[in-house]
Amino acid sequence: MSFAFVGIPRRIGKDFSPAAPGRDSRWRMDMAAKQRENALRLRGCQIRLSRCPICGSEQFEPFTSVFDYSWAQCSRCEHLFCETPPDDDAVAALYSTEDDRRCAQGAIHVDDELFRVRVERIARPKAEFVASEVGERGTRVDIGCATGELLAAAQSLGWKCRGVESDADEIAFGRRHGLDIAAGFVDRSNIGGFIAGARVVSLVNVLEHIREPVELLAAASAAVAAGRYVVLEVPRHPSLARWPTMPSRSSPAATFTRRTVCTCSRRIRRNECWPARAWGRSRSGPSARTLGTWWTR
Numbered sequence: 581m582s583f584a585f586v587g588i589p590r591r592i593g594k595d596f597s598p599a600a601p602g603r604d605s606r607w608r609m610d611m612a613a614k615q616r617e618n619a620l621r622l623r624g625c626q627i628r629l630s631r632c633p634i635c636g637s638e639q640f641e642p643f644t645s646v647f648d649y650s651w652a653q654c655s656r657c658e659h660l661f662c663e664t665p666p667d668d669d670a671v672a673a674l675y676s677t678e679d680d681r682r683c684a685q686g687a688i689h690v691d692d693e694l695f696r697v698r699v700e701r702i703a704r705p706k707a708e709f710v711a712s713e714v715g716e717r718g719t720r721v722d723i724g725c726a727t728g729e730l731l732a733a734a735q736s737l738g739w740k741c742r743g744v745e746s747d748a749d750e751i752a753f754g755r756r757h758g759l760d761i762a763a764g765f766v767d768r769s770n771i772g773g774f775i776a777g778a779r780v781v782s783l784v785n786v787l788e789h790i791r792e793p794v795e796l797l798a799a800a801s802a803a804v805a806a807g808r809y810v811v812l813e814v815p816r817h818p819s820l821a822r823w824p825t826m827p828s829r830s831s832p833a834a835t836f837t838r839r840t841v842c843t844c845s846r847r848i849r850r851n852e853c854w855p856a857r858a859w860g861r862s863r864s865g866p867s868a869r870t871l872g873t874w875w876t877r
């Protein structure tokens with residue numbers, strides 16, 4: 581991220597606990613066991629990527645293997661990605677509320693108390709960070725909003741919010757909390773319709789699940805009007821926070837390096853979308869995530 585944000589104001593460290601509520605070592609072990617079960621069920625429903633999802637290079641090296649899913653690192657842009665992700669049918673099953681291959685991550689956030697805690701401790705600091713950059717309130721659209729934690733936090737700061745999500749349980753839960761959440765999988769062909777009129781569009785921990793992340797980002801930045809904002813959060817290498825929950829429910833999973841983010845940033849600059857602020861990198865070591873804001877003109 582630092583390459584992408586040279587000379588741009590950056591916040592370092594977090595003022596909330598880096599440990600997500602309820603995610604102790606027992607939770608991580610249970611989750612890893614469920615993910616392993618799921619991964620074994622999906623064996624044979626995988627594809628093999630021939631190109632880096634970020635830069636398109638065909639040159640990459642083996643990085644690691646998680647439950648028989650191969651991970652590779654791009655030789656050109658250093659992006660780390662699952663080379664053998666589940667195919668489209670398997671991904672749909674992972675999000676389905678009826679399929680027995682539903683992902684173990686599916687229901688973990690559908691919990692009133694956890695929702696309340698996460699809105700206050702995790703979503704609110706992020707919403708405040710973005711609001712402090714953007715200033716004037718307006719409509720905020722959160723793509724891949726899950727249960728709507730960010731929507732709830734931003735709404736309490738005066739934003740008019742709506743979200744898009746593909747997990748039926750999370751949509752129903754968010755709607756029960758009074759949030760405006762549309763159902764659907766977002767891609768480059770339909771994102772323009774979802775974000776029309778938004779002052780802020782956020783893709784928080786979404787790009788790593790998208791098969792064509794740079795194309796989605798390009799479409800999002802092209803559809804955002806001048807003077808509006810695009811907000812991204814991505815999991816960062818070499819943080820290990822993400823590995824216990826691999827393979828992720830969507831496809832392909834990835835963790836971003838500085839160069840990955842730099843490549844994404846360069847692409848959206850072509851749409852006159854410029855880095856505004858970043859939040860990431862702890863003082864003591866790599867942070868699990870980086871949050872960045874881009875401004876359009």
Ligand SMILES: [Zn+2]
Nearest residue numbers: 632635654657
């Ligand atoms: Zn690459």
